[in-house]
Amino acid sequence: MSKNLSKVAKLKKIKYFLISFVDLFGVLRSKLVPTQAIAEMQKNGAGFAGFATWLDMTPADTDMFAIPDSRSLIQLPWNKEVGWLASDLFMNGKPVKASPRVMLKDQIKKLSKNNLKMKSGVECEYFLITQDGSGIVDTRDIQSKPCYDQSALMRRYDLIKEICDCMIDMGWGPYQNDHEDANGQFEMNWNYDDCLVTADRHVFFKYMVKSLAEKHGLRATFMPKPFESLTGNGCHAHVSLWNEKTNKFLDNGDRYGLSKLAYNFLGGIMKLAQPLSAFFNPTINSYRRINAPPTKSGASWSPSSISYTGNNRTHMIRIPDPGRFELRLMDGSANPYLIQAGVIGAGLYGMDNKLDPGEPLTCNMYTDYKKYPKLKKLPNQIEDSLDELDKSKELRESFGDDVINSYLKLKNKEIDDFNNNERFDKKSSVTHWEKNNTLDC
DSSP: OOOOHHHHHHHHTOOEEEEEEEOTTOOEEEEEEEGGGHHHHHHHOEEEOGGGTTSSOOTTSOOEEEEEOGGGOEEOTTOTTEEEEEEEEEETTEEOTTSHHHHHHHHHHHHHTTTOEEEEEEEEEEEEEOTTSSSBSOTTOOOSSOTTOHHHHHTTHHHHHHHHHHHHHHTOOEEEEEEOSSTTEEEEEEOOEEHHHHHHHHHHHHHHHHHHHHHTTOEEEOOSOSSTTSOOOBEEEEEEEEETTEETTBOTTSTTSBOHHHHHHHHHHHHTHHHHHHHHSOSTTHHHHTTOOOOTTSOOOSOOBOOEESSOTTSSEEOOSTTOEEEOOOBTTSOHHHHHHHHHHHHHHHHHTTOOOOOOOOSOHHHHGGGOTTSOBOOSSHHHHHHHHHHOHHHHHHHOHHHHHHHHHHHHHHHHHHHTTOOOOTTSOOOHHHHHHHTTO
């Protein structure tokens, strides 16, 4: 139910609101609005020129308006006089179809016709690096297997504690924080929720981590592969479908605890994994993480083939517990709304067509992949994933030709910009262009 933001501001002593939206490239855009103007903004929205962001518009287009969703309100824990709001974009009184939050809400609406809603959680990995992006901050963090290193974790205690305290304050239910597999890399987990709530929180989490890192004199990056020899930043998603309080993915009679519906949904994701990579691995740098050779720790922890398994982290999808599965394809540059929208769109296709994902594999896919030559591979470069998206009748039907064409148009412009400035070679070092355009993704 919508809240009266003027009354909320008075009660919570909020002086300013950030009315925000995320464009197709995942960039968080905002206007800072004083409380005295929030009633007008809540009714009619804050105006933006769409061409000035990564949306497929021209300078001649009329203004678009970001209508804040009052249910998404987050009072900044580190600056209580500011409230943050996720918004939906409208132009000429109609939703902007090719805008990520609207895309997700459209998929949620389609899913609701089956009396279902998706609940999800995300695992966001990030590095703490020097201001110039040249290396990690902690020069003592040098172990070849640094995952869960208590000393390296506690040297960043002040920052990790502040981020976690903020999540506690906001009611997210954080439950663990750890040093990840790469030197200088961390992950912080909070409770799963309805997928729109998770997407909004994912957007805010990235903003919060970057902001608080800066406060501590550090720089945080979610870039997929900032350092070639180290494990990249993944963004794994845990997924289940619900009808009211009933988990429709749960079947305790199944060996992995998944229902027929869950397997159909999973089958849709596997069927469309190649075109989905355009959403889930959206940057040039993303493809240094996918199909990457072993890193300093001994494994890349990223998928290369389209396969699923039980509790085995070498596959694209694993089933860690009954009633849910983990999709390990996405990386840290993925747009939070397109993650959720892509999962629903592909899953619905699998449900509607009763797709069978086939038999699970229990092998170590990192060492035994040659034994399965018929397995489909994930794209090796962004051009390949965009070609797959372009050809995907299924995703075009799910999202609409205009939406897909807009995304392809903007991404191909980005590739042209890269090609005019760098030569991309997966064997070479991470380029300056990649760092300039992806460190702050």
